[in-house]
Structures are given as C-alpha cells and as structure tokens.
Amino acid sequence: xxxxxxxxxxxxxxxxxxxxxxxxxxxxxxxxxxxxxxxxxxxxxxxxxxxxxxxxxxxxxxxxxxxxxxxxxxxxxxxxxxxxxxxxxxxxxxxxxxxxxxxxxxxxxxxxxxxxxxxxxxxxxxxxxxxxxxxxxxxxxxxxxxxxxxxxxxxxxxxxxxxxxxxxxxxxxxxxxxxxxxxxxxxxxxxxxxxxxxxxxxxxxxxxxxxxxxxxxxxxxxxxxxxxxxxxxxxxxxxxxxxxxxxxxxxxxxxxxxxxxxxxxxxxxxxxxxxxxxxxxxxxxxxxxxxxxxxxxxxxxxxxxxxxxxxxxxxxxxxxxxxxxxxxxxxxxxxxxxxxxxxxxxxxxxxxxxxxxxxxxxxxxxxxxxxxx
Numbered sequence: 001x002x003x004x005x006x007x008x009x010x011x012x013x014x015x016x017x018x019x020x021x022x023x024x025x026x027x028x029x030x031x032x033x034x035x036x037x038x039x040x041x042x043x044x045x046x047x048x049x050x051x052x053x054x055x056x057x058x059x060x061x062x063x064x065x066x067x068x069x070x071x072x073x074x075x076x077x078x079x080x081x082x083x084x085x086x087x088x089x090x091x092x093x094x095x096x097x098x099x100x101x102x103x104x105x106x107x108x109x110x111x112x113x114x115x116x117x118x119x120x121x122x123x124x125x126x127x128x129x130x131x132x133x134x135x136x137x138x139x140x141x142x143x144x145x146x147x148x149x150x151x152x153x154x155x156x157x158x159x160x161x162x163x164x165x166x167x168x169x170x171x172x173x174x175x176x177x178x179x180x181x182x183x184x185x186x187x188x189x190x191x192x193x194x195x196x197x198x199x200x201x202x203x204x205x206x207x208x209x210x211x212x213x214x215x216x217x218x219x220x221x222x223x224x225x226x227x228x229x230x231x232x233x234x235x236x237x238x239x240x241x242x243x244x245x246x247x248x249x250x251x252x253x254x255x256x257x258x259x260x261x262x263x264x265x266x267x268x269x270x271x272x273x274x275x276x277x278x279x280x281x282x283x284x285x286x287x288x289x290x291x292x293x294x295x296x297x298x299x300x301x302x303x304x305x306x307x308x309x310x311x312x313x314x315x316x317x318x319x320x321x322x323x324x325x326x327x328x329x330x331x332x333x334x335x336x337x338x339x340x341x342x343x344x345x346x347x348x349x350x351x352x353x354x355x356x357x358x359x360x361x362x363x364x365x366x367x368x369x370x371x372x373x
Contacts, residue, residue, distance in 0.1 A: 003037040012049050012108055014072065016061075018042045023057070023064050026072045048105035051088065058103045074104040076113040083172060085114040085127065092130040095140055098174055121156070121178070123170040131170075141170040144180035151218045155179045163219065183218045187279060190229070192236045203249040206287040209240050209263070217275030224274055232267075232276060239266035239281075256283055 008031050009015045015027030017034065019041050027043070034041060046054065053073065055061075062069060069075060076096055078084040084096030089110050096102060098118065104111040116127070123131070123141050131137040145168050146152040152164030157177050164180070171178045192209040199205065213232055215221050221228045243262040244252065252259060264281040271278055330337045 003035060004033045005036050005041060005043070007032040007034060007043050009045065012047060014046050014048050014105055014107070016044045016046065016055075018044065023061060026065070026068075028072075046105065048107045048109075051104040051107075051109040051111050053103035053105060059101070061103065062101070072106060074106055074111045074113060076100065076102045076104065078113075078115060081118050081175075082115045083118060083174065085116060087112045087114065092127070092134065095131065095136065118172055118174060121161075121171050121176070123172060128168075128170040137170060140173060142173050142178045142180055144169040144171070144182065146182055149186050150182050150184050152180050152182045153218060153222055155181070160219065160223065181222065183215055183222070185215055185218075187212055187214050188229075190232055190236060192233065192240065195237065195240055197241055197244045199244055199249050199252060200246060201248045203288075205244075205249070205252075206285075207240060207244065207283060208285040208287075209236060209281065210284050211236055211267070211281045212279040213271075214277050214279060215275060216277050220273075220275030222275075228274070228276055231274070232271065232278075235267050235270045236263070236281070239263040239270070240283075242266060252286060256286075259283055 007015060007027065009027045009029050011029045013029065015032075017024045017027060019036075021042070024041075034043075044055070051074075053061075061073070062075065065072075076084050076086065078096050078098055078100045080099045082098055084100060085092055086094040086096060086104075088094075096113070104113075116124075123137075128137060128141070131140065137143060144152050144154070144164065146164050146166050148166045150166060152169070154161045154164060154171065155178070169180070171180070190211045190213060192211070195207050195209070197205060197207055211232075215228065225231045240263055243259050243266065246262070247259065260282050263283075264278065267281060268278045330340060
C-alpha cells in the first residue's frame with residue numbers, strides 16, 4: 001500500500017524508527033510494515049557487530065526510552081569516582097573514564113560493564129595485566145616497577161601517600177596527580193673530580209675524591225632534601241676544601257690517610273639526620289702544577305743525593321775500619337800473613353798463562369812479597 005513502508009532488519013542489525021525526528025521504537029531482526037501516510041517516518045539501521053552505539057543521540061535514547069532501553073542496550077553509566085571496565089564476550093576490551101555514559105547494543109556480542117572505585121587508586125594486578133596486554137595501561141595509569149634493593153614513594157597531588165617495596169605497581173591516573181619515585185638502596189659511589197684548592201701554605205693543587213654512600217631512610221632523604229645526590233656532592237666539596245686548607249703541602253703528601261679521615265668525619269656529621277649514611281671517603285689523586293712538580297723533584301733529588309753521600313761515607317768508613325782490623329791481625333799472626341800471600345799468589349797465577357819458578361816457591365814469594373822477619 002502507498003501509506004505503508006516495508007522495512008527489513010537483518011540478524012546482525014537493529015533499526016531505530018524516528019517520526020518527525022523523534023525516536024519512536026527499536027526494531028529487532030524481522031520484516032515490518034510501518035504506517036506512514038505523510039512520509040514523516042525515518043528508519044536508521046545499525047550494524048551491531050560492533051556493539052558500541054555510533055549515533056549522536058545516545059543521551060536522547062536514554063531519556064526517551066527509559067525502562068524500555070534495557071531489552072536493546074547495555075547502559076554504561078560511570079560515576080565521577082569510578083572507572084568502567086568493558087568486557088566483550090568475557091574479555092576486557094575497553095576502559096571508560098569517570099563520568100562517562102555509553103550505550104552498547106545487545107545481541108551478537110555479550111557486553112558487560114564492571115565499575116571500579118577510584119578510592120583504592122591502585123589498579124588490581126589482574127586488571128593491570130589485562131590492560132598491559134591491550135597496550136593501554138600506560139595511557140590510563142602511572143606504572144611503577146620497583147626493583148629488588150629499591151624502595152618507591154607514591155605522591156598524590158604532591159603529598160606522600162605510601163611506601164612501596166619491590167614489585168610492579170600501577171595507579172589510576174584519573175582526577176589526581178600521581179607520581180612515583182624509585183630510590184636505590186644499594187651502595188652508591190660519588191666522584192668529585194678536578195677540585196682546584198689551596199693548601200695552608202698557599203700551594204695550588206687539584207684533587208680528585210671518591211666516596212661511597214647508601215640511603216638508609218628513603219622518606220627522610222626525600223622529604224628533607226630536594227635532591228640527595230646533589231646535597232652529598234656539595235658536602236663532599238665543602239669537606240675537601242676545609243680539610244685541604246688546614247694542611248700544608250708536606251702534610252698532605254706525607255699522610256693522605258689523615259686527609260681522608262678529616263673529610264669523612266666532616267661529611268658524616270653533615271649528613272646525620274638526612275637518611276643517608278656515608279660509608280667511606282678516599283682521595284684518589286693529588287695533582288700539582290708543572291712548576292711545583294719541578295721544585296718537588298729537585299727537593300727529592302737533593303734529599304736522595306744527600307742520603308746517598310751519607311751512606312757512601314759510612315760504607316767507606318766501615319771498609320777502612322775493616323782494613324785496619326785486618327792489618328792488625330796480620331801483624332800479630334805470621335801464619336795469617338802467609339795465607340794472605342798465598343791468596344795473592346793465586347790471584348796472580350789466574351791472570352798469566354805460564355809461570356817459571358827458580359829457587360822454589362820461597363823464592364817466588366820473597367820476590368813478590370817482602371816477608372817480615
């Protein structure tokens with residue numbers, strides 16, 4: 001008939017009937033003949049293979065259909081302090097932000113909306129795992145991975161909220177500003193290099209320092225000091241400058257251990273009450289200017305030459321004294337004199353190829369050595 005419209009809705013479709021641009025009814029799969037003599041009716045067919053309602057009049061449908069909405073749609077009405085988890089056929093597929101309203105077609109896809117309160121703030125482990133698989137966890141939450149021998153601090157709107165032990169965490173990033181800082185509790189090294197300093201006797205030098213530290217109280221270290229590493233570095237600089245300026249160059253070069261002890265005592269006192277423990281301090285290098293090196297080398301060379309002269313004189317005196325004692329023994333013992341003569345003859349015979357002896361051995365000895373009668 002001319003006054004009716006024939007409408008066919010497929011299995012994977014739903015139809016919305018508008019009369020005078022106002023929603024009138026929802027059509028399920030089937031064949032319909034709708035009375036429309038004045039051609040004021042409009043039918044919009046939706047494919048429900050993708051269950052999200054794609055129209056721009058979702059709020060109008062919620063208001064006009066009221067209680068009759070439930071047979072056709074799943075209504076997701078998320079509160080201001082909630083997050084919506086959209087499960088499709090039992091699998092998490094989407095997350096709805098707070099204060100979100102959305103319609104999903106019922107039919108082909110089983111859609112369930114689970115609301116999660118933001119009062120807990122932390123994302124449950126199983127939910128975080130599913131969101132990570134979707135690749136959207138980093139967009140919706142603040143992720144914190146706290147390694148072993150580390151501690152994490154959670155700040156909400158700039159205020160410390162909790163302390164985290166080792167593990168993986170995620171916090172909803174809605175409505176509140178969430179920040180997580182991770183602190184390493186292992187021993188850390190600090191290098192202070194190239195410090196230009198003056199000793200007590202006004203000698204300019206450059207010192208390299210190495211130190212080891214460890215954070216013992218994370219909360220105190222974070223809340224009392226803006227950046228603990230910078231604070232430790234600065235105090236090491238001050239301690240090094242104070243210790244070097246109190247000693248002469250000779251004292252520094254002669255006893256570096258006392259310099260290390262002075263720096264360590266100063267820095268350890270300055271760090272008390274800030275949640276940091278100084279474990280050790282050591283001066284690695286003391287670098288002198290070129291002209292000062294030459295002067296020191298000259299001094300050392302002169303000292304060593306003087307020591308060498310003293311040793312030489314002492315050895316010469318010892319040798320002379322030994323010769324004098326030997327002479328006295330020879331003078332007192334003719335037999336010892338004879339043995340010395342034989343030793344001298346032996347040394348002479350080693351240096352000549354042929355020796356002719358006339359008059360016996362006594363003649364040789366008398367000609368070589370005058371024997372005391």
